[in-house]
């Protein structure tokens with residue numbers, strides 16, 4: 001005699017409940033997080049989750065533009081009164097880095113917020129590019145000390161070497177390369193050019209690099225052209241950068257909101273996501289009464305295959 005239908009239903013229900021319970025348990029147990037394969041899924045899940053949040057933020061930005069514009073053409077970056085925002089409020093670091101976030105380099109001007117330096121330090125080889133040296137290299141020196149596999153390439157046409165933190169340390173000097181050149185949106189580096197401008201892609205080609213783990217840029221406003229050219233060149237495919245520490249100089253009389261907004265969106269379009277920002281208070285303090293034109297941002301690249309995204313790096 002075949003079993004009664006109600007018995008079959010009950011048995012199936014009990015079996016499913018056990019399966020679900022076990023599933024639940026195995027996902028929340030500590031061993032789940034230790035397991036390399038499953039942990040990789042959790043990193044991916046984290047990134048997806050953050051990306052969802054970030055897309056919501058972009059909607060919020062449009063709403064804020066409608067509020068103060070109503071279009072981007074009318075938004076003033078630094079309104080003088082009765083408008084409770086500045087440029088920076090449209091561009092908040094809403095993406096959380098999935099690894100340890102820490103400040104590297106000196107406190108005060110020169111130190112930078114980074115994501116997952118432990119992971120980068122575990123690599124046999126890694127590449128740091130630094131534009132804008134200005135006789136201060138505490139960030140690069142601390143990175144090189146933390147990551148013995150790293151080498152740094154520095155560029156600044158206004159000085160002729162790294163800052164003392166690097167040149168006074170014989171351990172670091174051999175891993176730190178310097179040229180008195182400028183980063184630009186196009187190449188102008190003939191003998192008669194001053195400063196000599198190189199695009200980031202041309203420098204990478206010159207040095208034989210296909211990827212930069214940590215890219216620091218502090219070039220007094222040159223970041224607009226330089227990064228536009230870089231992201232345009234990589235509109236297809238992945239941006240060959242793991243993370244970017246960028247000081248942005250959005251001058252009150254120069255960068256219109258509309259321009260800034262489009263430029264920022266071009267960084268987002270290639271997968272750069274800001275995970276940290278701080279206004280440059282040192283500047284605010286020195287230039288009293290100026291608009292808050294300078295801000296530090298740190299971005300991770302959420303595309304490609306690198307130490308911050310790679311599941312095998314646990």
Ligand SMILES: *[C@@H]1O[C@H](CO)[C@@H](O)[C@H](O)[C@H]1NC(C)=O
Pocket residue numbers: 135164
């Ligand atoms: C660079 O900085 C060091 C100390 O931080 C200082 O002694 C030196 O005079 C500076 N050099 C220049 C050219 O400003």
